[in-house]
Amino acid sequence: NAGVTQTPKFQVLKTGQSMTLQCAQDMNHNSMYWYRQDPGMGLRLIYYSASEGTTDKGEVPNGYNVSRLNKREFSLRLESAAPSQTSVYFCASSRTSGAGSSYNEQFFGPGTRLTVL
């Protein structure tokens, strides 16, 4: 099993450009997440998808959109990149999510390092 995969690994954008970060998992997990990690800020949740067909905003959703394409894939789109979006982006998945649920351990992909000039 590959677990959680992300593409690309690195990306440099100019301000105003758009791009989509891809994420896929082969663990048959229901829930998927997008985080960004900045120095000294820890992991902050951008968007998540509790199950196929649903998406919800996290702590820092502004400037991003997501698509849960199917159970395996969850993409993150930057419509008009800004220097403040320079960060490392991690995708994660878990068997379930939701209050009171078990099996909510999250497994992370290798990350995408994004620089916006």
Next chain:
Amino acid sequence: QKEVEQNSGPLSVPEGAIASLNCTYSDRGSQSFFWYRQYSGKSPELIMFIYSNGDKEDGRFTAQLNKASQYVSLLIRDSQPSDSATYLCAPHSSNTGKLIFGQGTTLQVKP
């Protein structure tokens, strides 16, 4: 008050010593707690989780949970240089159903 607080460190311990990493959280309804290890430039990887008050041991790692004090800790016995990493505490929020990550504690194990 932050939802999850960890001392950012660095926490420096000699090889073979016990490293003690601490975490406090504000959501009294949190029921499960996860510890992730993150090497520099890598993604977080799960090393321990704990649901019940008390201790849970797994090899050289022991997680300790005290829900009344809203405190969770990770002990690493016989610390090795390969344990040098950032350790993230993540309670599972009962309100949102999501993990809330602390900023992490950087551990340095010196040979």
